[in-house]
Amino acid sequence: MAEMKSLAATVRSGTGKGAARSVRREGRIPAVLYGGGEAPTPISLDKKVTTQLIFAGHFLTTIFELDIDGKKERAIPRDYQLDVVRDFPIHVDFLRLKPGSFLKVNVPVHFINQDQAPGIKKGGALNIVYHTVEMKVPADNIPEAVTADLAGMDFNDSLHISQIPLPEGCKPTNPDKNFTVASLNPPAGGGEEAAPAAAAAPAKGKK
Structure with a gap:
């Protein structure tokens, strides 16, 4: 389940670009909390704390108690904007999480047991089709990641979503019910399997 963190916020007065600039001059980041059948609430966040949270990673899959x-x-954060020149946060959108609700999130795929994949040992290349998988998940059970096991994969094998354990209540949104998440391609030239044949061939000019 996704980690929950606490984050202090303050209701801000006014909306629009002028009000947002005023908030930023105070050293804070304008944000909005919406959804859950309630009116949007304009809020502001501490600039230093929010910047650290965003650049620490997993920000968009972290549940916050505001x-x-x-x-x-x-x-849960649904989006954030960065200054195009100085690359610091200038706005954050939060979605209210109500008990029993569902939402769509991009869940990272973690690959394990590369050392137990014969194709990788022989020099093959893992072709990752999906680094993240969009899923519809319960608001109270948002996964941090799903785990893809590469053990036993050889040249030209594919790993499909049906082979990856998914948390209870989580369902991929991809219309292809069993899409390929990754495949293992042989190296150019055939890899280790081609080596014995090459060694057995006589060199040019020799009998």
Whole structure:
């Protein structure tokens, strides 16, 4: 399940570009909390704390308990914007998480047991088709990642989504019910299997 973190926020007055610039001049980041059948709530966040959270990774799959002037709201970031020149956050969108609700998230795929894949040992290349998989997941059970086991894979083998254990209640949105997540390609020239044949061939000019 995705990690939950606490994050302090403050309700901000006013919306639009002018109000957002005013918030940034105060050293804070404008944000909005929406969804859950309630009206959007304009909020602001501490710039230093939010920047650290974003660049630490997994920000968009982390559940936050927002403390908005003493009121607690469970939410997940749906998007953030970075300054195009200086690459720091300038806005964040949060989605309210209500019990029993579902949402779509991109879940990272972690590959394990490369050392137990014969094709990789022989010099093959892993072709990753999906580094992340979009899934519809319960709001109270958002996975941090799914694990793809490469053990036993040889040249020209494929790993399909049906071979990857998925958390309960999580379903891929891909219309292909058994799409390929990764495949193992032989190296150019045939790899180790071609080596014995090459060694057995006589060199040019020799009898």
